[in-house]
Amino acid sequence: MSAVPTTTQQPASQEPRIRPFRVEIPQSALDDLAERLDRARFTDALDGADGEYGTAVSRVQRLAAYWRDGFDWRAFEARLNAYPQFLTEIDGQDIHFLHVRAEAPNGTALLLTHGWPGSQAEYLDVIAPLTAAGYDLVIPAIPGYGFAGPTTARGWNLHRTARAWVELMARLGYERYGAVGNDGGSMISPEVGRLDPEHVVGVHVTQLFSFPSGDPAELADLSPEEQKAIETLQWFWENMGAFNQLQSQQPQTLAHALADSPVGLLGWNVQLLPENLDDDFVLANVATYWLTGTAGSALRFYREMALDQEKADGPTTVPTALAGSANDFYGIRRFAERDHANIVRWNVYETPGHYTAHQAPEMLADDVVEFFDGLR
Numbered sequence: 001m002s003a004v005p006t007t008t009q010q011p012a013s014q015e016p017r018i019r020p021f022r023v024e025i026p027q028s029a030l031d032d033l034a035e036r037l038d039r040a041r042f043t044d045a046l047d048g049a050d051g052e053y054g055t056a057v058s059r060v061q062r063l064a065a066y067w068r069d070g071f072d073w074r075a076f077e078a079r080l081n082a083y084p085q086f087l088t089e090i091d092g093q094d095i096h097f098l099h100v101r102a103e104a105p106n107g108t109a110l111l112l113t114h115g116w117p118g119s120q121a122e123y124l125d126v127i128a129p130l131t132a133a134g135y136d137l138v139i140p141a142i143p144g145y146g147f148a149g150p151t152t153a154r155g156w157n158l159h160r161t162a163r164a165w166v167e168l169m170a171r172l173g174y175e176r177y178g179a180v181g182n183d184g185g186s187m188i189s190p191e192v193g194r195l196d197p198e199h200v201v202g203v204h205v206t207q208l209f210s211f212p213s214g215d216p217a218e219l220a221d222l223s224p225e226e227q228k229a230i231e232t233l234q235w236f237w238e239n240m241g242a243f244n245q246l247q248s249q250q251p252q253t254l255a256h257a258l259a260d261s262p263v264g265l266l267g268w269n270v271q272l273l274p275e276n277l278d279d280d281f282v283l284a285n286v287a288t289y290w291l292t293g294t295a296g297s298a299l300r301f302y303r304e305m306a307l308d309q310e311k312a313d314g315p316t317t318v319p320t321a322l323a324g325s326a327n328d329f330y331g332i333r334r335f336a337e338r339d340h341a342n343i344v345r346w347n348v349y350e351t352p353g354h355y356t357a358h359q360a361p362e363m364l365a366d367d368v369v370e371f372f373d374g375l376r
Contacts, residue, residue: 017171021085021096023077023147025291030073033262033290037068040263060267063279067266071283073291079124087148088171090164093156096148097140097168100127106134108201108372109174111165111192115183116298117269118355119146121284122182126357129365135372138177140168142184144297146288151297157304158184162191166199175199178372182206182357184301190340193318201375202319204368206356208331210339218335229332236329243271247302255296262290269295276352277359312339319375321345323367328354345371 042064045057083098098120110130114122120139130137142161144151165188169177178201181189186205193203211233212218222230237244246254258265266286273282289295320340324330326348333346347367351360 018086018088021087021147023080023085025073025077029291033287034068036262037064040064040261042263055267055271059270059275060263063266063270063282064263066279067262067283067287071280071287073287076121076280076284076287080120083127085147088168090167090171091160092153093143093151093164094148095140095143095164095168096146097138098127099172100131100137100139102131102134102136104134105136106376107176108134108376109136109138109169109172109177110368110372111169111177111179111189112137112139112357113165113179113181113185113188114142114145115181115185116142116145116301117272117285117289118183119285119288121281121288122355122357124358125361126365126368129362130368133365133369133373135369136174138169138172138174140165142188142298142301144301145294146292149292149297150294151300155304156301157308157310158188158191159308159310160304162188162195165192166196169196169199176201178202178204178368178375180204180368183354190316190320193320194312194316197318200318202321202372203316204321204323204371206323206325206354206364207329208320208322208336208340208343210331210335212332212335226332226334229329232329240271243268244302247299248306249303251299251303252296255299258289258295258299259293262286265290265295272354274353277355281355281358315339315341317341319344319371321367321371322347323356323364324348325351325353325356325360327352328356 042057042061050056050058083100085096085098087094087096112123114120120141123139127137141147143156143164177199179189179192186207187209189203189205193200258268269286269289270282273285289298315338320343322331322343322345330348337343349360349363351363353359356364
């Protein structure tokens with residue numbers, strides 16, 4: 001069975017608002033996982049077409065074998081537990097976060113937000129360079145993703161999450177902080193800046209998800225770079241967009257399978273964890289969902305976004321920076337400037353892909369530090 005790790009609890013009357021936490025997955029949950037992997041039933045594949053119809057069977061079989069006999073969850077768990085971690089309840093939901101303080105703080109903290117099917121594991125490789133540069137780091141898990149367990153109420157979309165992040169940073173006592181994000185975090189972080197411009201000094205993301213409105217005139221004079229970005233976006237939605245439609249419409253239909261089968265979860269999640277990622281990173285992310293029982297609640301986030309009727313009242317105004325990857329969709333500036341009125345940096349790097357904080361941590365850390373150092 002899946003198991004959510006526990007923390008030592010005090011009586012409710014004595015429980016602090018912020019409670020220390022350690023990841024301690026029961027051995028019984030790891031034994032159960034191994035047994036399920038031993039009993040895995042793999043689907044068939046057409047000769048010569050493995051991967052053309054979705055996640056390749058050969059890749060799932062290889063990763064499942066490594067998950068069973070090579071991947072060391074306890075080593076990853078120890079890596080997480082090397083950093084201070086906490087739980088706190090915000091808006092009725094427990095929030096899990098890493099809180100790593102700089103040895104010589106410079107007065108600005110950074111709030112780092114991941115996406116799906118990533119996790120807090122995305123940011124472990126930038127902790128050292130960012131804290132060395134003087135930045136305290138707060139790295140939460142999106143509600144329903146990971147160690148605080150599934151969400152327990154409707155409505156946990158990007159706007160509600162952004163409001164929770166504002167409360168989290170206030171609860172931690174930060175008067176000045178920056179919001180950093182990738183993937184879903186690149187949608188949440190600008191909303192944090194919109195909600196809390198008095199305290200958010202800047203927003204730094206790896207994508208700016210601003211799209212054409214549908215007016216043909218907007219596409220009349222695209223530059224070659226912009227045209228390429230449009231083509232990349234169109235290819236992605238035509239060939240890789242099924243996850244978004246299913247998760248936005250019927251996440252629970254899929255969740256039945258993902259909650260019961262680690263191989264099913266693996267096959268679904270690795271569609272967006274590409275082969276240029278190392279196996280340990282891939283499995284750290286997938287195993288986090290499995291062992292915390294949050295595969296289903298993570299999918300619900302997409303449905304909650306689809307149901308969300310909250311609209312932005314004008315563009316964001318805090319200084320905003322993009323550090324995109326040329327091998328990923330990073331945004332189209334003319335559309336981004338419609339939604340974000342204060343874009344002050346637009347850098348696109350030749351990095352391996354979508355998970356920049358893991359794949360190119362030094363580059364990303366340097367870009368983050370240069371941006372926020374310039375705002376002090």
